[in-house]
Amino acid sequence: MADVARLANVSSQTVSRVSNGHTNVDAATRERVIECMRTLGYRPNGAARALKSGRFHTIGVIMFTLETFGNVRTLDAIAMEAARADYSVTLIPIANPTSSQVSGAFSRLSEAAVDGVVIIFEAHLLDDAKFTLPPGIPVVVIDSGAGSGYTVVDTDQALGARQATEHLLALGHRQVWHIAGPPASFSANHRMDAWRRTLEDAGITPPEVRHGDWSTESGYREGLVLGARPEVTAIFAANDQMALGAMRALHELGRDIPADVSVVGFDDMEEARSFWPPLTTVRQDFAEVGRLCIRKLLDKMDGGTGADGAATVATRLVVRASTAAVREPVRG
Template identity: 70%
Template sequence: MTETVNTGAGAVPGGGRRRAPSMGDVARHAGVSSQTVSRVSNGLTNVDDSTRQRVLESMQALGYRPNGAARALKSGRFNNIGVIMFTLATLGNMKTLDAIAVEAAAADYSVTLIAVPDQTLGAVSGAYRRLSDQAVDGVLILFEARLLDQGEIHLPPGLPVVVIDSDSGSGYPVVDADQAEGARLATQHLLDLGHRQVEHVAGPASSFSGAHRAASWRATLEAAGIAPRAVHHGDWSTESGYRIGLELGRRDDVTAIFAANDQMALGVMRALHELGRDIPGEISVVGFDDIEEAHSFWPPLTTVRQNFHEVGRLAMERLLAEIAGTGAHSGTTLVPTELVVRASTAPPA
């Protein structure tokens, strides 16, 4: 004989898996109609406070979760945004994503992350195909906006989009740190100390941030009447900075180095230490980002501080405005950068 185990709402024979409580279960528990439960679930205001509280307590007691898909059909909103990015390995992307998640939660939105394994057209197109299968109200994109112009890439029509850390070539709203001003501050700081040339360890040539910082470094030198030397391209890693640092550290005509991120600056400093070059007595070093460990480099690193949290917060703010139909639909918002002077820079010997 099969025993029936009574577990309340959703009891099943034989003690099997309990079914999820329904709206009807909540209505019976609270002593109201299913329509009243529906109104409370959808946040409607035509329910008196005492009844609303009773329904909410019944939902909690039974473990009832309103059907998000059903609510979306009524409201036209999923309360979910998509985030597409190439990598989580960089400090900037991680901190920006953290800020996005915090702002999304505050606005009662969830986040669906879609990773793109590489910067090929096929990989990006695949990300968009996956995005089209997701129920999202809008999307934040953290990669080169120029890829959006490719003919094979099509975002779902009418989908609100905000681009981070790129240009506005595709006509979408953009939020970014002021890369150009940061690179200008770093280069001008070294010139103001008396250096007559500044070497640049740049990011990858394909990177928007890397290219923007390199262009500003070049323009700052030219404005001072100095012909820039060749750029040394790294890949944002400490190892690439170390390799380039060994090359530059063997040259007697190098007195100042501006690295496009702190990780490459750290690699440069390691190479200079191994070569017996004094920092900053013989060679000054400036980084970019102001990572948490920058003050613990030896010597502590002069660098450009980016406010990644503010970039993520403003990007989410602009996306929510686009979703609500109150956004500007285009234009660039720049978050200021600032120079943090520490002990890795000094006048040339």
């Protein structure tokens, strides 16, 4: 800093103001200081700035998998919102969310000097893990089933599943079959429970649930089972990838979509509109989840009280060509 000040013929205090983004520096002086910084290869010392401000301007993210569409979109939204707030993101993926894995992830984040942590995996794994959250580090969980002990942000899973099921019933389908996500997933269970309650509220006994693992292949496997049954006219898949797999199975079985079977997904991934036919699905606003998550975390870091409790982001049904009114059988 002293070298930059000498070369620019300004005080070290002026260099400090420029490097910290303060506005009380003449524009011409600022440009001269920045040019001298480039000439000398000067970069502000992050550790020194953190000691002075008490902030590292880094947010840690712990997540279980990068294989699902929802997790990738959520991480992207968090990173973009953090960047807008002048924070960087340190990602710690964990292969298996066991007690030791989660504890190790927090240890690595502590060593990386973060100001706050976002957790993107099932909250019950936190409860099962035999460890305590590091004192003084604010935490926000993205999970719909975390409970009152955590600051939570998530999509309204139940609303989305109800929208999907009610849409199919409104088209005249007398039954809606469901390809659910993994049994251990809170999101999958919330969607499944809402699907079941919607059918029961309509006076319909829910059929047996088919479970996938979020993958296209699992949707294909369950689609072969459901598509072989002529009474199946409506399928709600718990995510778009399983819906795509189910649609492939239906095509192979000679079942027309939507004339024979209507299909609804969940997520509204970018490719959903390019499925054939284009997929009716439930849109999750991942960008808003990321924004709320970072806002709540920054509020907690600033000692605010408005960050506690849960915040849910509403879903929206996007109707495309994969659903249609039920076709009544031709009577001779």
